[in-house]
Amino acid sequence: MSNYSSTIAAIIEQTEALEKTLPLKNEACRSKFFFHPQPTAKVCLFFHGFTAAPYQFEPISKILFEAGYNVLIPLLPGHGIAGKWNSKNPPPLPTEREVYQEFALSWLKVAQSLGNEIVVGGLSGGGTLAAWLALECSQEINKALLFSPYLSSYNTILDLFVEILPIYYDWDGKPDTDTIGYGGFKMPALRLFLDMGQEIVERVRYYPTAPMLVISSENDKAIDPEDLKAFFESLMKKQSKSWYYRFEKFFEIPHTMMTEAEGNKYQNLLNALVKAYVLSDISWEQLLEIGYHMLQGKTFDAAVKELSLSEVVVPEVSNFLAILDKEIMIKAHK
Structure with missing residues (x-):
């Protein structure tokens, strides 16, 4: 067996072994990998959204796989675990940012074991994590793809709500058994992404970063568009090969923009925008x-x-x- 074959086999086996011990909430929560039979220098590493799972990045991963990339979509720590989760028994989401940051760094090393042209990306909280990684390891990452990164909430009152109250938030309104990811969470689990996001907004003003594609939507009621615009303006002063697009209300694209199943009727258009950025220079x-x-x-x-x-x-x-x-x-x- 070649070194490449051994490497991808080890990634699959170790991930499956870990996820068997959880156990997983459902198959959609399983880590997803797209590996070419022969080595390629190009690798994408995606982080799914908060309370969601790797399924979110399957459509765009297939597009980038066809463009020559190996793709890794690991399940975030504490996510996708089976259980009867509710306000009295909340899901085991991390409440310390270091858990996610160490996770991101470890998977970057996995990506680097496959190739040296690294693209990282993420949605919402996963986008925040991808932005942090692009700043933390700016020389090791070629490009970052940020889909509605959670840098701050749509209104300041909600930010205060997230910062101060340690309550359980049932965002979905459905029984947890009826959702792919988690239907609710304790606020401290979200707070760490808000804190990380605000730190990123400051860091991008002063530190080197990898080039980034930033995509959001006028219909997104989860994130602050002004903070995101300010982030991009600061980003442009450091990285001229960064692009930005905000979908107009006409498209009716929600915060969960990665799949048609989660409300994006223009999934193919989103995929085309990503392909345009990733494959151009x-x-x-x-x-x-x-x-x-x-x-x-x-x-x-x-x-x-x-x-x-x-x-x-x-x-x-x-x-x-x-x-x-x-x-x-x-x-x-x-």
């Missing part, structure tokens, strides 16, 4: 310049060729530009 300024040339009547291919970007741009970039605010392109050109 241009700055935000260059992206907007392509868009500006198209506003002047040029085709996408002609604009890319005229700007000498054909070797570093994939066709899916046209999807990104098609929905990007045209005023942004015009202002950037002035």
